Ligand SMILES: Cc1cc2nc3c(=O)[nH]c(=O)nc-3n(C[C@H](O)[C@H](O)[C@H](O)COP(=O)(O)OP(=O)(O)OC[C@H]3O[C@@H](n4cnc5c(N)ncnc54)[C@H](O)[C@@H]3O)c2cc1C
């Protein structure tokens with residue numbers, strides 16, 4: 001028996017650092033890290049010590065006898081084609097990399113208390129003696145973990161507990177409900193970790209009457225002030241998009257088990273009253289190119305069964321109350337259209353902006369041509385990657401920030 | 414608890430390591446570093462830059478020996494704490510059997526560290542007198558979460574360093590193997606210590622939590638500050654006053670410690686052992 005990692009993994013790689021057998025992959029720096037949503041445990045080398053489970057902030061690492069059989073299989077399958085790493089051959093491990101201390105800045109402002117901002121703050125606490133001010137325009141920290149991650153994934157949301165401890169550190173000042181603009185002058189360095197929340201558009205006629213993923217997840221997660229912009233009309237809905245967010249949406253629309261999830265009465269009632277019994281999930285390309293992860297798909301199919309229809313190679317051309325028209329001329333009759341085709345960043349005051357990619361142009365986190373300004377998270381890389389990927393991302397930014405004031409990092413060997 | 418213990422016993426069955434046979438104790442020891450140089454107490458200080466490469470290497474060997482000695486000292490404390498804790502537990506329970514397995518591991522580790530230090534450097538190290546006496550008191554008195562969380566602190570601090578050193582190609586191969594053996598078995602011990610700490614704390618009142626948190630923090634301070642002492646610099650013929658002074662102010666080293674202890678601090682925070690008073694101690698020690 002071994003341990004396995006489930007689909008709730010947010011790939012923050014905490015477990016990689018504590019595994020004594022080098023059994024968890026892809027590790028940061030290895031090909032594939034940050035591409036899928038999850039990491040995997042090699043059953044051939046895992047010695048079942050449980051260290052990974054102990055450290056996992058979202059309870060994604062579990063003993064195989066308590067995990068779902070699909071998870072066990074997925075973990076084993078990942079390694080099927082690879083050779084087992086012999087942990088006692090210590091040269092099969094990555095050598096350690098060290099960051100050498102430099103004085104670094106003393107006052108840092110972190111804008112945005114989502115995963116990127118929180119991981120950046122944590123890294124600053126570890127690598128510098130700076131005093132850090134964290135602001136978020138929202139009253140609550142967590143960013144999309146709180147107001148994006150689906151409410152029926154309570155384990156994933158547990159990471160918020162870790163974030164809350166970070167802002168309680170004596171060197172951190174946490175200012176909820178604050179816009180950054182007025183403060184920027186007072187700091188040696190600013191890390192903008194404002195995310196990318198705006199939904200991409202399909203660009204088809206009638207789209208104004210559709211519901212974006214942004215609006216839907218904000219509503220069902222109870223983001224203050226968020227309302228559902230459309231009326232839900234059964235029995236069929238169309239969700240355009242082939243990422244995990246699209247799958248989240250379909251799953252929530254079809255779930256009969258939201259009772260155990262952390263959703264408000266009103267959301268639950270609205271969903272139950274909607275009469276939506278069927279969801280058509282539209283992908284522009286084929287199943288091979290779909291952006292969702294295997295585990296998310298399995299979860300959806302387990303909940304929705306034949307009430308969800310997956311369609312690929314479909315190009316929508318217009319939306320009317322009758323339904324969604326495709327470029328083949330076919331119309332899928334449906335009461336609602338949801339778009340979940342990705343998110344994009346918005347320009348940040350005073351910083352350059354790459355409109356094509358929806359990011360602030362940067363070199364390893366340093367904003368181009370704006371000394372003292374840094375970015376981390378989705379506004380730095382674009383809206384890709386799960387919660388934990390922002391950790392490596394924020395670490396890189398802080399490393400750039402700290403080394404701006406001194407020599408380069410030192411490689412172990 | 415028994416479930417965790419059972420799993421750990423199973424894991425120990427899957428892989429336990431025997432330094433006696435795994436390490437060729439008669440093979441000649443090379444002149445590699447004793448630890449990653451970046452982990453030296455002087456790395457990053459002006460003093461470090463004045464040392465020749467050979468001196469730096471020698472310094473890391475002495476420091477590694479001194480750290481290992483602190484490891485032995487703490488493992489002795491730990492064995493007694495566990496032995497006292499399971500004294501009247503049913504022998505058939507997994508928890509009891511795991512506890513004895515852990516003691517056996519620690520026992521082997523202490524011998525292994527002792528032999529390794531003997532081969533690495535000439536002089537023998539020992540934690541300072543006051544530390545030893547306080548340790549004597551602690552191992553006779555500590556119980557419940559204070560005992561287990563202190564075990565966790567000591568093991569975790571050592572563990573993170575050793576994870577770096579074992580992967581570092583510059584470090585003497587014998588030391589790397591010793592470290593990996595320790596890392597593998599320690600990962601189980603830390604799982605156990607966390608579980609015990611959580612369990613003992615369930616239902617603990619605020620006053621007790623406050624006291625325990627402080628005791629653990631002070632124990633952590635003692636462990637960390639006794640790892641590398643003045644004697645190391647003296648034995649190397651360095652200006653000990655200056656070395657101690659620069660080491661104490663070495664922000665690079667403090668930053669490494671903080672980074673390494675991040676998981677530990679997170680755990681202590683999550684079980685409510687990071688009270689303001691304890692946090693102050695950890696900040697002074699350089700762990701927070
Ligand atoms: C619907 C949805 C579901 C997801 N589910 C998962 C999942 O299950 N698992 C997973 O691993 N990943 C999931 N992700 C991905 C994950 O949420 C992102 O990787 C992550 O949140 C990106 O972090 P960030 O810090 O860059 O941005 P965000 O999380 O968006 O945080 C940005 C923060 O900045 C604040 N802010 C913005 N502008 C300002 C300003 N001007 N002043 C002050 N504050 C400001 C915002 O209020 C926000 O709190 C999901 C994403 C979405 C959209």
Ligand code: SF4
Nearest residue numbers: 009010011013015056
């Ligand atoms: S969430 Fe992090 S710690 Fe947990 S399994 Fe995934 S990568 Fe490992």
Ligand code: SF4
Nearest residue numbers: 019046047049050052
């Ligand atoms: S149980 Fe232990 S050996 Fe197995 S993956 Fe987890 S940490 Fe590694």
